[in-house]
Each structure stands twice: as structure tokens, then as C-alpha cells.
Amino acid sequence: MRTPLSPPTDLLSAASDHLRPLAERMRPRSLDEMVGQRRLLAPRSALRRAVEAGRVHSMVLWGPPGCGKTTLALLLARYADAEFRSVSAVLAGLPEVRQVLAEAAHRFAQGRRTVLFVDEVHRFNKGQQDAFLPHIERGSIVFVGATTENPSFELNSALLSRCRVHVMEAVSVEDIVQALRLALDDPERGLGNDGVQVSGESLREIARAADGDVRRALTLLEIAAELASDEDGRITPQTLAQVLADRTRRFDKGGEQFYDQISALHKSVRSSNPDAALYWLARMLDGGCDPAYLGRRLTCMALDDIGLADPRAQSMALEAWQIYERIGGVEGEMAFAQLAIYLACAAKSNAASMAFTQARQEVRGHGTADVPLHLRNAPTRLMEQLGYARGYQYDHDVPGGVALDQTCFPDTLGERVYYRPVERGLEIRIKDKLDQLRSAREAALERWG
Template sequence: MSRPRGTVPENDLLSVDRDALRPLAERMRPRTLDEMVGQRRLLAPRSALRRAVESGRVHSMILWGPPGCGKTTLALLLAKYAHADFRAISAVLSGLPEVRQVLAEAAQRFAQGQRTVLFVDEVHRFNKTQQDAFLPHIERGTIVFVGATTENPSFELNSALLSRCRVHVMEAVSPDDIQQSLKQALADEERGLGGRGLRVADESLAQIARAADGDVRRGLTLLEIAAELAEGEDGEITTATLAQVLADRTRRFDKGGEQFYDQISALHKSVRSSNPDAAVYWLARMLDGGCDPHYLARRLTRMAVEDIGLADPRAQQMAIEAWDTYDRLGSPEGDLALAQLAIYLASTAKSNAAYNAYNAARRDVREYGTQDVPLHLRNAPTRLMKQLGYSKGYQYDHDSEGGIALDQTGFPDAMGERVYYEPVERGLEVKLKEKLDRLRAAREKARGDAGVSGDET
């Protein structure tokens, strides 16, 4: 009986090269430190880490860096150079029972004189109890612990684990380095795409490298997809092929991680520095990454209050209107309202005088506690209250000369007069400062004439 066309005999399946089934990014994983791309600072020829790895004297460490920068590869190389057994677990997929099993196996190998490099991917996803499970094994040397994280270890890892590991910061790989990695994959006939007759222009490789956004693995994956499409088009990776491969690509953005807070910080500080070009860039970056526009509208409104304040009261109203416009239009039309707001906030006069005044008042509230309201400022709706002196001595400002009762205090007796709000000489606050300076001087003189004393800060 003949077998159906297109099927492969079962024994032939066993002879299929398993390496060919692995993704290009996995096949091209560097086998030596010299093959690694990027990380020139960390792995420079005379750097401390490189000398430690090459000598086999590896230490427990945390590798902190963005996706695709080489954390897993470096962990594999640590084990290779140290002639140690390599074990890898993922904090996303593994629980405490699996961790304990891996540690028990490492202890057995240690008793036989064999070291274990334990690589824990996404280590920040382990809770405190799970992180603590590694501590005695790191101390005894049972394992060389290598944790990989995309999040700031200071926030995500407990201090006990950090104290036993050295943190190495890894950087996103540059487009030039990624392009070099793509060329290596195209030339390598053993592990890469060499020998397939693929043709691709340098500019197309540069385009793939830029689209990889600092992630070597992503760049190689895009190249592999492009190569598969090109094999049906006479082996040339054309601009049309790239258009299909690179459509709808996304940039790196973590909606809840450090990268998110770094970018909102950059937006806020660009507004504060009166740099509208930088402000609209960071706004576009966050919108492009999928940040909730309502969050951005809220933060921009805060900037209007905190950093612009009374130097330009229109800014707060514009912020509310831009927020309302986004609610009415949604994306992408409403995005323009947020961009317009960011540009205006960055361009207009700045003042944090009201912000500072409020914080100073809050400090006095905490320091002086619950102070009684002075009698002359109290309301007196009943006869008893009037008999007790409520509202006695209050001067109705509209009946005073100039519309202000200058010798009347507004503070509790124990505090005396205070100065919280100090306008800056920018925007509308220039006029507010001129008025308040005259008014405060007149009040001080009036209190002096009336023999009123009090602290003023």
C-alpha cells in the first residue's frame, strides 16, 4: 500500500534536524562573549564582569535590562565558562514547589563537587517568600544565582536578596549592533540563513534593526519572517515584503513598570522646563505605547496647577477643556487636544508659588495642631454665641477704607501672621506680587500702629 503524497515516513521524521525547527533567534544565540552584540560597557575587555566570567569565578547577580538585550544569553555563558550545570526557571510559570525541587537537585550536585548556575527569568514576579527561598543556597554557594528582570530591582526585589547579589545594568541594543547581528545571521550557513540565496539591501536591514527597538531577538524574528516570505519571491527581501512584516509594530512600553514612570516623569519635566518640543514628543511616545489618555489628561491637569498655577490661570481651564474634548472625541482626534495642551503648558509662564504655599500651610497644620478659630472670625447665629464673644471685633472689609481691614488677622492667635504665598515675577503673578507686596506692607504697618505683635515667616 502506497503512502499518501506529502507524508513523511515515521523513521524519516526521527532524522529531521531538530535545530532547523528552532527559531532563528535561538539558533543564533551567541556561544562566546565575543559573539555578543551590544553591552560594550558591561562586557568591555578589561571590565570586572568579563574578567570574572572568563576566569570562571562567577558570582550571584541580578541582570536588569529591557527585553532582548542578552540577559538569558549571558547567564548561559556564565555557566559555560564556569563549567557549571545550567538550570533555568521562570517566575511566571514556576511556583515554590518547583523552586524547592530545583534547589534540592542543585544541593545534590554541589555535594558531588558540581556547581549550578540557576537562572530565574522575570525574578521580580516572585513574591517575598519565594525570593527568600534562594537566600540560604546563595549563602552556602549551592547555586550561583542569576536573576533577570526588566523592572527596577530596588522596587521589585527584597533587600535580603539584593544584598547577596550584584546588580548589573544591561542596556537596549543599538540599531547598528542589531544590524550587525542580522548580517551574521544572513551569512551563517550552519545556524543562520546562509546558503539560501537571500538578497536584502543594507537600508532594509537598517529598517528591520530600527523596528526591533533595541531587542536583538525581535530583530532576528522579523528577519526570519521576511526571509520566509522572500523565498517565494525569488529570494529578495523587497520593500513590499518589509511593509508586510513591519506593519503595526509596537514600541517597548510597560504600562505599569519603571519605563512608564520614567516617561511620565520626562513629560512632566519637559513641561516644567518650557520645552514644548520635548513635551509633545514624550506625550506621543506614551500614546503610541498604549498609555490611557485619561491618565495623561489627569497628569497634564496637575501640571497646569502645580507648575503653572497663577502665573497663567488659563492653563487649568485649558486642561479641563482638553480633557473634556478627549472624552467627546476619543482617539485619535482627541489626542490632538492633549498635544495642544502639552505644547501650551510647556510654552506659557511657570510658577509653583501656589503649590509651595499649600505645602507650607500643610506643614503648619501638622505642627500647630488643632488651633481655635479667633473669636472675631467665628460665626454668631445665636444670642448665646454673641454673649460668648463670637464675631466680636470683626471688621466688615467692604466698609473699611480701600475695602480691606488692614489690622485684622486671619490666623489663630498662637500662630501670628504667616506668609505662605510668594508670587514669582512671571506671567500674571507679576501683578499679583505687586499688589500683595503693597498690601502686606500696609498690614504690617497697621498692626504696628495698633500695637499688634505676631510672628511672620
């Protein structure tokens, strides 16, 4: 196992330590110093053994902000005794990328590898991502891309085929507290010489506010410590309240996290779990989701998952949507909350949705089948002579109100059954009626054969 080499001088220069943020000063210098990622970096895991042996490979690190993607990339370079270079897909264009790649090729020709870290790699379009491919293939770079978005959606297949995807997780509250304690105790890089005093519960509150982001937690601690310098070094609850006043949760209005949360809301409603439905609704509203989008999706749930088991759900969805549009604010959100509870508690049926899907498939599969003559109107004499409307039975004039011995399907199809009501809610009654009608129609059609 190799011993990690000294960090790059531009990262650990003692002269500039006091100018760098606490989160940067406390960046782990070895795998043992990293907090979280126990699954990925367990002592006998494949990735850890490869890194410690200096056998690094091109990879994509997929995880939320502050989970250690940049740190892991730095450690890869240090354990492999390779040059570390970093570009940001937000700031860099192809000219800058080509220059870095050319320098890496020159370095490779001299016998030294380069770990090229590409932050926010999903911001490069799929054509720009192709620029890395030949260099990865030749081995002139060890490519390490970092992304908060699902790589299977955001990265092209050629790049993915040349890289291994490693999933990194949000860091737990317990692990963040550990990182905060390390910063408080470290006299060289942290706050060990500053006499900062803080309770364990306050550290947990900072860790919870960081929402899985170690960098954010250290930044909050640093701000609190600066304010505490006027309080004899004590981070009081009042000081902490100021620091955490405007906390925000992770929420990407256009990314996978957004769609994961709306999926969780929809499936909570479908599973008749009003408490979970309220939680995910609150999460999305808290994250800044467009309420009009939630109105549309909740209405779709009423149509697709409740259906005719409780048709009132559709009207209630439209009313809740309209209430929000008219009054907005907390009261408007309450209309959505009441709707989510109602939808979750309502009887469920996707029978109408399934029936319509099957009907559409038959329309596509059987082409333009002719309308039976008896179902056509005959507004002209010629149409009467051709047999239009001949034999049609007006249902209201038939005993029982249903002409059971006439079909309403094209002759090429014959009778079909698409809609199969479930035995829940209003559809129990609909099912009883349809079962009787279908049995009677089948018998009548067999008689008239």
C-alpha cells in the same frame, strides 16, 4: 583565561538545528560573539574578567527584552564549567523551584556548581524569593535573576543584598545590524546557505523596528527571508513592509518604563519645551497609555507647575480632558497635544503649590489653634456675650476695601507669609498687589500693637 566549553547538547544539537528559530540558533557561544553591552562587557571590565576566569557570582540582570540576559546567563555557566538550569517565574511555582534547588544541592555535594537562571524573577512575590536565600549563602547555586523591572522595587532586600545588580541596555541599531549580518553570513547556524539578498537600508529598517531587541530583529529577518524565498531570495521593500506592518514599541503600562515616560513628559512641560512634551505624549499614547490617566496628569501639571501664573491652563486642561472623553480618537488626542504645547509655553509658577504645602505643615505642627474671637460668627446672645465677632471689621465698609489692622491668623501663630508669587505671567500683578497689602498690614498691626 578559560576557554568556553562546548554548549549543552540540548541547545546545539545539529540534528534539530533546522527546527529551532533563527534567534535561538544564532545565540552567542562566547562573550566575543555578543553584540551590544559594551559598557558591561568591555575587555577589561570587572564582570568580563570574572566570567572569563570562571569566577561567577550571584547576580541580577536588569534590562529590556532581547538585550541578552538569557545569553549571558548561559555563558556564565559555560565559562565556569557549571550546570545550567532555568526556571520561569511566570510558569513555575515553589514545588518546581524546590525540586531544582534540591537537584542543585545534590550536584553541589558531588563537587559541581549550578547556575540557576530565574527568568522574570520580579514575578515571584517577595516571600517566594526567600526560597533562594539559603542556597545562595551555601553556594550550592549561582543565582542569576533576569528582570525588566527596577530590582529595588520588585526584589526583596535580602535577595538584593546577596546579589550584584548589573544593568543591561537596549541594543543599538548599529549593533543589531551587526547581529543581522552575522546571521546572513553564517552558513552553519544562520542563513548563509539560503542565498538571501537584502540591502543595508532594509537591515537598518529591521533593526529600528526591533526597538533594541536582538531576538525580535532576528525573528523579523527570518520571517522576511521565508517570504523572500518566492522572490529569488530578495527581501524587497514590499516584502519588508508586510513583515513590519504591525510593529510595536516597548511600553509597560504598569512598570518603571511607564513612570519614567510620564516623568519625562512632566519635566518637559516644566522646562517649557513643547517639542519634548509632544514627543513623550506621543510615546505614551503610542504605547497604549490610558488617555484618562494622561488627562489627570496634564491637569495636575496645570495646577502644580503653571498655577496662578496662568490660571487659564487649568480650564484648558479640563476642557481637553472632556473633549477626549466626548470624541476620542485622533481628534481627542489632538486636544491633549494642544494642551501639552500650551502648558509647556505658559508662564510657570509653583508658588501656590508651595504655599499650600507650607500651610499644611503649619497645621500639622501647631495643633488645633483657636479661631480668633473677632473672626467667629455670633448667631446667639450667649456667643455675643462671650465676645464672638466683637471687633470684626467688615472690609467692604473700610476705605480701600481692606481692613489692614485686623489679623486673620490664630493668636498663637501671628501673621504668616506662605504665598510668594513669582515674577512671571499673571503673578507679576498679583505680587505687586500683595507686596503693597502686606507692607501696609504690617505697618498697621505695628501701630495697633
